[in-house]
Amino acid sequence: MTRTIIDGGYIATVDAVGTEHSTGHVVIEDGRITAVAAGPAPAPLREGAEVVDATGCLITPGLINTHHHLYQWLTRGYAQDAILFDWLTALYPLWSQINARLTGIGAAGGMAVLARSGCTTVGDHHYIFPQGSGDIVGAIVEAGARIGVRLHATRGSMDLGASQGGLPPDFAVETTHAALRASAEAVERYHDPSFDSLVRVAIAPCSPFSVTADLLREAAVLARSLDVRLHTHASETVEEDAYCLERFGMTPTQYLESVGWLGSDVWMAHCVHLDDTAIERYAATGTGVAHCPSSNARLASGIAPVRDMLRAGVPVGLGVDGAASNESGQLGIEIREAVLMGRLRTGADSFSVRQGLSIATMGGARVLGRQDEIGSLEPGKLADIAVWRVDGVEHAGILDPVAALGLGAMPPLARLYVGGRAIVEESELVTAEEPILAEEVAAASRELAERL
Numbered sequence: 001m002t003r004t005i006i007d008g009g010y011i012a013t014v015d016a017v018g019t020e021h022s023t024g025h026v027v028i029e030d031g032r033i034t035a036v037a038a039g040p041a042p043a044p045l046r047e048g049a050e051v052v053d054a055t056g057c058l059i060t061p062g063l064i065n066t067h068h069h070l071y072q073w074l075t076r077g078y079a080q081d082a083i084l085f086d087w088l089t090a091l092y093p094l095w096s097q098i099n100a101r102l103t104g105i106g107a108a109g110g111m112a113v114l115a116r117s118g119c120t121t122v123g124d125h126h127y128i129f130p131q132g133s134g135d136i137v138g139a140i141v142e143a144g145a146r147i148g149v150r151l152h153a154t155r156g157s158m159d160l161g162a163s164q165g166g167l168p169p170d171f172a173v174e175t176t177h178a179a180l181r182a183s184a185e186a187v188e189r190y191h192d193p194s195f196d197s198l199v200r201v202a203i204a205p206c207s208p209f210s211v212t213a214d215l216l217r218e219a220a221v222l223a224r225s226l227d228v229r230l231h232t233h234a235s236e237t238v239e240e241d242a243y244c245l246e247r248f249g250m251t252p253t254q255y256l257e258s259v260g261w262l263g264s265d266v267w268m269a270h271c272v273h274l275d276d277t278a279i280e281r282y283a284a285t286g287t288g289v290a291h292c293p294s295s296n297a298r299l300a301s302g303i304a305p306v307r308d309m310l311r312a313g314v315p316v317g318l319g320v321d322g323a324a325s326n327e328s329g330q331l332g333i334e335i336r337e338a339v340l341m342g343r344l345r346t347g348a349d350s351f352s353v354r355q356g357l358s359i360a361t362m363g364g365a366r367v368l369g370r371q372d373e374i375g376s377l378e379p380g381k382l383a384d385i386a387v388w389r390v391d392g393v394e395h396a397g398i399l400d401p402v403a404a405l406g407l408g409a410m411p412p413l414a415r416l417y418v419g420g421r422a423i424v425e426e427s428e429l430v431t432a433e434e435p436i437l438a439e440e441v442a443a444a445s446r447e448l449a450e451r452l
């Protein structure tokens, strides 16, 4: 047995009652948390253990990213001033040039930055599979293993091209049958349902305006037969609302419910434009939401009604979204964005820093269906832990360390653990050489641009 003790930091457990210890310790044994308590670790436990001095640090659960498009790491900085539909239309041709090798490089870059911003579990939504592009989901899984994060990959899809009334050009879409077959294959090949799984796979047709109702309906049946989750984009923009009203005579929520897409095994990205009735349907069915404040601001989509969702009992997690609409890709700063945006929408007392931390951790765990495994610091859970240094010049003097994280600059990481394995130490990724990764990303981005 290996034992690590993180000792002497401020602990925010994010358990059901929000327990915090102004000085405490966390014990990790064989990849799981075995104790979390106030004060120093008892002497017998320290014997033979690796003791990490966390004085001056804030210890939180590892952050959980519930929505990303990792391949977009290679296409940052394009269509800088566009709204969603124009931005998508500008980028589809470039995205249609990707393949498994390029995607793997972009995914490693995106996951490296996520890890360096406190993220231990990475949700990804991949939905572009050009003909002959190889095993893209496999490349993302491999990149996850390279960086050392816990991965929720999805096999996405688009089957509604422009000639059929969809937004994407015809060359960017697959047939319904091919999308379903490949989704089943990705689950069979990579999905691991075990308790401490490092790779889970969900099925994720892209959005109401890029897939057919048949694909949505059949994907839901398929996912339920394979016992995996469902993910898509929903209610992101007013243009999407208008599209659904015109094409289906329904709001996006009514449409998605009509094809079997509300449920406790479903999570949706964005949900910026949910009205009270839609929020009630999400709450009643347990449908989760990936809140992506920076991306929603970048594309001027609006501010999601997160306070109202939380009050209604909707599971809400945090996401960076794809890097082409959030060039930062850092999950740590999204806590601050969520707090600030929440206040812009509903007032200064409507969204606390602790709510921000909660949606970034336990909220994300609920959204991904892993609330028994990750999301809080409690004995029995997996040792996915962020140790933030809050005694540097950026944060020293902020008496509340959670406010230092949620309102201050994103703190550097003393450690980031995934299943008890340190993948970041003193701000440096230990699983990959960052300068080499940066060169790979730059070369792959260039290659992709030149392919067009």
Ligand SMILES: [Zn+2]
Pocket: 067, 068, 069, 125, 233, 269, 321, 322
């Ligand atoms: Zn997205």
